[in-house]
Amino acid sequence: MKPTLIIGGGIVGLFSAYFLQKEGIEVQVIDQTDMQDNCSTGNAGMITPSHIIPLAAPGMISKGISWMFSSKSPFYIQPRLDYKLAKWCLLFFKATSETQVKKSIPYLNHITLLSKSLYVDFQLEHPESAVALSKKGLMMVYQTEAVEKEEIELAHLAKNYSLEAEVLTPADIRNLEPNLEVKARGAIFFPGDSHLDPGALYSFLRKYLEEKGVKFLPNTQVLGFEKSGNKVNAVLTDKGKIEADKVLLCGGAWSAELAQELGFSLPLMGGKGYSFIQDNQPTISLPTILTERKVAVSPYGSFVRFGGTLEIAGTNQKVNMNRVKGIFESINQYYPDFQAKFPQENQVWKGLRPCSPDGLPYIGFAPGYENVLVGAGHAMLGVTMAPATGKLLAELHQKKKTSMDIQGFEVGRYN
Ligand SMILES: Cc1cc2nc3c(=O)[nH]c(=O)nc-3n(C[C@H](O)[C@H](O)[C@H](O)COP(=O)(O)OP(=O)(O)OC[C@H]3O[C@@H](n4cnc5c(N)ncnc54)[C@H](O)[C@@H]3O)c2cc1C
CATH class of the missing domain: 3.30.9.10 (D-Amino Acid Oxidase, subunit A, domain 2)
Structure with a gap:
């Protein structure tokens, strides 16, 4: 069986790996850096519904x-x-516009509260994490x-x-x-x-996931994709080709470039x-x-x-x-x-x-693909929304009913 590849080892990628490995999925996380420092490590760590x-x-x-x-x-x-x-x-x-903002508020409200409850569960499940x-x-x-x-x-x-x-x-x-x-x-x-130390959370997740069998490929840049029909079969990196069952695009601010390689627009x-x-x-x-x-x-x-x-x-x-x-x-x-x-x-x-231009993240299937999911565009609330995003992506991956309505997060909304 080919693995599910997560492109981007920021907090969104790591929480996606966390919920996927809970489902028993074989996961590999690819990152272009050594994963010591990205947007997820030195932010203010506030969890702000x-x-x-x-x-x-x-x-x-x-x-x-x-x-x-x-x-x-x-x-x-x-x-x-x-x-x-x-x-x-x-x-x-x-x-x-007021109309757009009124549409966005309930989505932000639901996803941040879902995340907050997932953080509480996470802390109960991992008292050893030192992520106070x-x-x-x-x-x-x-x-x-x-x-x-x-x-x-x-x-x-x-x-x-x-x-x-x-x-x-x-x-x-x-x-x-x-x-x-x-x-x-x-x-x-x-x-x-509430608030936490984002660096401590990031280090804990990385170590925990490694122990659970998630494979990390740092210093590996994704350059393109091998596609057939509405599927991506492999990811092309500067270190060679990696076959994929499914792909999650969690590349933070670089996600727009990756989307372009896949042929759709993801304004970011x-x-x-x-x-x-x-x-x-x-x-x-x-x-x-x-x-x-x-x-x-x-x-x-x-x-x-x-x-x-x-x-x-x-x-x-x-x-x-x-x-x-x-x-x-x-x-x-x-x-x-x-x-x-x-x-x-x-x-x-x-x-x-x-x-993203409207302040809502992109969460869901990539337009035109049946095995590519996107989790990107969380702006000022990436730490806040990461657990919920990871959970929602794992649910979509497993074709389960999602924990909340995700229509507002539609990935193809600007196509
Ligand atoms: C000053 C500041 C304060 C903040 N405070 C808070 C806060 O209090 N609360 C909160 O909720 N949020 C806060 N945020 C926002 C939060 O930090 C971000 O929303 C979040 O870290 C984004 O996570 P991410 O996983 O989407 O992206 P990132 O952490 O940027 O991770 C994306 C990863 O993808 C990798 N990547 C990209 N392209 C490729 C490629 N082609 N190949 C391989 N790898 C690739 C990158 O190397 C990177 O490691 C703050 C941000 C800043 C700057």
């Missing part, structure tokens, strides 16, 4: 345009002559009246989807974050969110972001988003990770220290007493979020 609004939301265009003129802004598209970028921007613009899912909730702090209004509206919306959300005063914030001053007008607290752009670690002095306790700056703060006891910026960058991975400066400067804007030290370039982690 609270994030039900896609990136492409009403108001994003006007905000985006004003941010375009600042090299330290949270969102940036470098203007350049690029057909794929122009097409993606057009589709992104269309997706900011901290259930401290998430605090979205804000400093301006305009953002306060937006965040309170978001809290009401979240409540409509049965998510808990509390509006906090500065005094409430002081109670929750007692060790240092938080300069904020207020905050929304989402008790149902890499949304480059950065993070860096600091000694946690004085100690920040709560996972927090500095909302105006869109900076994520993930505390892990003695250290804390700050992450942010989204630069529509294709697959260019160059570090822009000016944008890192934007994240760095926001630290003392919100935590005036925090002992922040500007990181060296080699201390900065970078990752390409795989961004």
Whole structure:
């Protein structure tokens, strides 16, 4: 029997392997890198069912345009002559309509809650994993009246989807974050969110899957496919041909290029972001988003990770220290007493979020193929949605009923 090949050993590929091996399927994971560092290893590790609004939301265009003129802004598209970028921007613009956003919200709501429950099961099943899912909730702090209004509206919306959300005063914030001053007008607290160390999760999964017989092929780049009719028979790599029973395309921001090789369109752009670690002095306790700056703060006891910026960058991975400066400067804007030290370039982690134009992932069969599945385009929520994506792909692979309606994630929606 030929194996099922997973192209891409990011968190989506690993959770897909996890659920497939549970079904007794022989799995091989192919990755072009040594699998030590990808978008899934140094992100903020937040599991956020609270994030039900896609990136492409009403108001994003006007905000985006004003941010375009600042090299330290949270969102940036470098203007350049690029057909794929122009097409993606057009589709992104269309997706900011209220109708589209209303359609997307229930899908994001269902998949993030499904994932959350799978993370709880995962932790119970693997107490040895050291992947502590901290259930401290998430605090979205804000400093301006305009953002306060937006965040309170978001809290009401979240409540409509049965998510808990509390509006906090500065005094409430002081109670929750007692060790240092938080300069904020207020905050929304989402008790149902949680966070974990993404690097620890990634290392655990990799080792566990290897022990369970999943074969890893690092430093192997997929260049093309051997097809007949509506099937892929083999994957062509820089190390030779690998025969396949089924193929899962989980290539993160590179998935568009692989889709092109398969003859269909999968609009995707890499949304480059950065993070860096600091000694946690004085100690920040709560996972927090500095909302105006869109900076994520993930505390892990003695250290804390700050992450942010989204630069529509294709697959260019160059570090822009000016944008890192934007994240760095926001630290003392919100935590005036925090002992922040500007990181060296080699201390900065970078990752390409795989961004679809409408903010929904692509999950399902590839158009025109009966043995190719796709799990890509999870943008800012890849860690959050990875277990559910892996489970859904394993269900489709095994021709089982899926755990939720996946129509909104249709892979061929832009063909
Ligand atoms: C600063 C920052 C903070 C973030 N914070 C959070 C957060 O708090 N919560 C959350 O849920 N998400 C967060 N994210 C988003 C999350 O990190 C991503 O959505 C997720 O990691 C994407 O996983 P993936 O498996 O799809 O892609 P990746 O991790 O990029 O993996 C794709 C893999 O495919 C491989 N590949 C691609 N093409 C080929 C090929 N041709 N041949 C072989 N291999 C190939 C690549 O080498 C790569 O290893 C954050 C991202 C950033 C940048």
